[in-house]
Amino acid sequence: MAMSTxxxxxxxxRGFDVVRPLxxxxxxxxxxxxxxxxxxxxxxxxxxxxxxxxxAALTAPEAVFALKLSMATSFWAxxxxxxxxxxxxxxxxxxxxxxxxxxxxxxxxxxxxxxAVAGFALLLLWxxxxxLGRFLAPQGIQVMFTAGAIILANVFVTFPLAFGVxxxxxxxxxxSLEEASATIGATRxxxxxxxxxxxxxxxxxxxxxxxxxxxxxxxxxxILVSGNLAGHTQTAPLYIFAKFNEGxxxxxxxxxxxxxxxxxxxxxxxxxxxxxxxxD
Amino acid sequence: xxxxEKLIEEFKVPPxxxxxxxxxxxxxxxxxxxxxxxxxENITFDVAEGEALVLLGASxxxxxxxxxxIAGLEQPYTGKVILHGxxxxxxxxxxxxxxxxxxxxxxxPKMTVEKNIGYGLRIRKRKxxxxxxxxxxxxxxxxxxxxxxxxxxxxxxxxxxxVAIARTLAYKPEVLLFDEPFGALDTQTxxxxxxxxxxxxxxxNVPAIFITHDQEEALELGDRVAVINKGHIEQIGTxxxxxxxxxxxxxxxxxxxxxVLEAVVRNSGLEFGKTRIxxxxxxxxxxxxxxxxxxxxxEDVFLSKSEFVKPGQHKLSTAVIEEISFVxxxxxxxxxxxxxGGDECATDDQFFLTTDTPESQSVKxxxxxxxxxxxxxxxxxxxxxxxxxxxSFTVLPSSETK
Numbered sequence: 235m236a237m238s239t240x241x242x243x244x245x246x247x248r249g250f251d252v253v254r255p256l257x258x259x260x261x262x263x264x265x266x267x268x269x270x271x272x273x274x275x276x277x278x279x280x281x282x283x284x285x286x287x288x289x290a291a292l293t294a295p296e297a298v299f300a301l302k303l304s305m306a307t308s309f310w311a312x313x314x315x316x317x318x319x320x321x322x323x324x325x326x327x328x329x330x331x332x333x334x335x336x337x338x339x340x341x342x343x344x345x346x347x348x349x350a351v352a353g354f355a356l357l358l359l360w361x362x363x364x365x366l367g368r369f370l371a372p373q374g375i376q377v378m379f380t381a382g383a384i385i386l387a388n389v390f391v392t393f394p395l396a397f398g399v400x401x402x403x404x405x406x407x408x409x410s411l412e413e414a415s416a417t418i419g420a421t422r423x424x425x426x427x428x429x430x431x432x433x434x435x436x437x438x439x440x441x442x443x444x445x446x447x448x449x450x451x452x453x454x455x456x457i458l459v460s461g462n463l464a465g466h467t468q469t470a471p472l473y474i475f476a477k478f479n480e481g482x483x484x485x486x487x488x489x490x491x492x493x494x495x496x497x498x499x500x501x502x503x504x505x506x507x508x509x510x511x512x513x514d
Numbered sequence: 515x516x517x518x519e520k521l522i523e524e525f526k527v528p529p530x531x532x533x534x535x536x537x538x539x540x541x542x543x544x545x546x547x548x549x550x551x552x553x554x555e556n557i558t559f560d561v562a563e564g565e566a567l568v569l570l571g572a573s574x575x576x577x578x579x580x581x582x583x584i585a586g587l588e589q590p591y592t593g594k595v596i597l598h599g600x601x602x603x604x605x606x607x608x609x610x611x612x613x614x615x616x617x618x619x620x621x622x623p624k625m626t627v628e629k630n631i632g633y634g635l636r637i638r639k640r641k642x643x644x645x646x647x648x649x650x651x652x653x654x655x656x657x658x659x660x661x662x663x664x665x666x667x668x669x670x671x672x673x674x675x676x677v678a679i680a681r682t683l684a685y686k687p688e689v690l691l692f693d694e695p696f697g698a699l700d701t702q703t704x705x706x707x708x709x710x711x712x713x714x715x716x717x718x719n720v721p722a723i724f725i726t727h728d729q730e731e732a733l734e735l736g737d738r739v740a741v742i743n744k745g746h747i748e749q750i751g752t753x754x755x756x757x758x759x760x761x762x763x764x765x766x767x768x769x770x771x772x773x774v775l776e777a778v779v780r781n782s783g784l785e786f787g788k789t790r791i792x793x794x795x796x797x798x799x800x801x802x803x804x805x806x807x808x809x810x811x812x813e814d815v816f817l818s819k820s821e822f823v824k825p826g827q828h829k830l831s832t833a834v835i836e837e838i839s840f841v842x843x844x845x846x847x848x849x850x851x852x853x854x855g856g857d858e859c860a861t862d863d864q865f866f867l868t869t870d871t872p873e874s875q876s877v878k879x880x881x882x883x884x885x886x887x888x889x890x891x892x893x894x895x896x897x898x899x900x901x902x903x904x905x906s907f908t909v910l911p912s913s914e915t916k
């Protein structure tokens with residue numbers, strides 16, 4: 235009897251919901267060692283030797299090169315995958331054909347494949363002794379261990395991301411909009427440009443940001459296909475790994491801070507610009 | 515060179531023929547199949563310049579498919595679509611120049627009202643000045659000047675519909691096609707918009723084809739109405755024609771309420787049970803001894819307490835009143851008709867009421883409506899016995915003979 239009256243009073247103290255602050259506090263507490271503290275330590279260690287040290291580490295030529303290379307390769311991979319995702323989403327949501335589901339599964343596959351396997355697969359295809367590479371090597375064409383190889387790896391591992399965001403929007407888009415445009419006199423291209431594309435704007439932007447963020451951080455496949463040559467084919471994540479191995483923690487840390495801030499920025503845009511992206 | 519081409523072109527154009535009203539839209543022998551199921555069979559009709567035709571049918575009757583075939587969004591299996599004398603059956607939708615007002619209006623959500631209206635001209639690469647002027651004219655026509663900068667989601671259903679109409683009028687369509695234009699609106703708005711659209715169509719003089727399942731809407735909107743049932747046209751005619759002279763039982767029952775009774779042609783007249791109805795009907799079509807159906811509207815039923823029948827009224831039988839209800843403007847009476855023998859044509863037993871008393875076994879329910887003055891002058895009560903006569907009716911073949 236005493237218990238049954240006691241429990242409700244513990245949940246609600248004079249109209250105050252005790253569970254609310256307790257559960258919020260619990261959530262934050264659990265996230266502490268898992269997410270907050272690791273991120274915080276990057277910033278604490280990175281700046282512990284003074285900001286000028288941090289700045290020097292950041293502006294070291296190899297570091298700047300690694301960052302630039304990461305941005306450039308991710309940029310081109312993003313451009314390709316957004317265009318491809320648009321095209322694939324259009325075909326796969328507009329037309330029903332034999333093998334359609336098989337194609338959808340195949341496009342989505344790269345997210346499930348370990349990145350090291352992806353890099354290895356690319357090596358086996360394009361490498362000097364690979365299925366295709368062995369015919370290219372005598373012509374003096376070297377695909378692997380170049381910036382191009384990094385783009386290929388990025389394209390592979392981020393393949394389904396833009397597609398996955400764009401296709402659902404395509405699926406839910408009313409066909410009558412496109413039909414209306416056609417009866418008004420627009421060609422397929424005009425309809426796509428004036429009617430379909432504006433409705434996809436939000437999906438395209440978030441698909442691109444997702445792809446870019448993922449590509450910038452790519453490590454497993456890049457380390458296999460790039461050759462990891464400092465100043466030539468070393469991306470930012472590879473630079474962090476290399477410097478860490480050499481014991482230059484400050485150098486690794488500086489780039490780590492930049493990458494962490496960068497992904498934080500991208501996800502803030504994705505989260506807070508939702509309304510803007512889907513504005514009517 | 516250019517002048518020469520122009521001359522030749524002018525030469526080729528046949529002189530306009532002022533005689534005979536021009537057919538704005540013709541659908542000739544159109545049929546459509548989806549796989550093995552036939553959805554349209556031999557659909558043929560014309561729409562004259564400035565005319566409004568309503569395709570009336572239940573859902574699944576194929577009326578929307580007809581519209582989509584005219585618009586070029588669907589290909590017919592056989593048949594032709596002709597717009598102002600030009601066959602367009604093989605042309606894609608964008609080259610036909612028809613205006614479709616979709617059920618959900620299909621306004622472009624990321625374009626303002628004026629951008630929506632100007633879309634047809636923009637993709638036709640018209641000069642900006644021309645586009646601006648046309649859009650202004652149309653905004654005035656549909657009374658949406660103050661909403662020009664708004665997006666479709668900020669407009670009411672009626673306003674969206676007007677934008678959709680203006681958007682098609684911008685490129686001077688051959689014909690306007692309305693797909694269930696008032697489906698998503700409440701009754702009050704619906705009635706107002708119907709009047710607005712009629713007025714607008716009269717102003718712009720563009721032929722229109724409406725699609726609806728609402729018979730009241732069909733009668734009010736259409737210069738002519740085509741009743742579609744299971745992929746074929748049951749009847750096409752003016753609202754008055756199809757209401758007063760339905761060609762088939764389907765038309766009679768789909769378009770408002772109708773009572774259907776079986777009768778037989780005997781001695782150059784109609785016999786309902788033992789009652790003889792002396793009335794004119796097509797004796798060529800209905801031979802001696804055939805079973806026919808008598809179809810009549812509830813408002814054509816006259817109820818009296820005496821056996822006396824006025825001229826122009828045909829006495830049917832006596833009936834017992836089962837139910838009386840007031841439906842606002844009129845009184846609705848359900849009666850159990852007492853049929854005196856002669857059951858040879860009673861095929862349609864869905865109307866029969868199963869009661870325990872043997873004498874009321876061959877009995878049918880009919881509905882009568884009485885205008886308020888009559889209802890108040892001659893009060894009727896449930897279970898009362900009255901004499902039923904009808905003032906006007908249509909004779910149709912019994913479905914068995916078909």
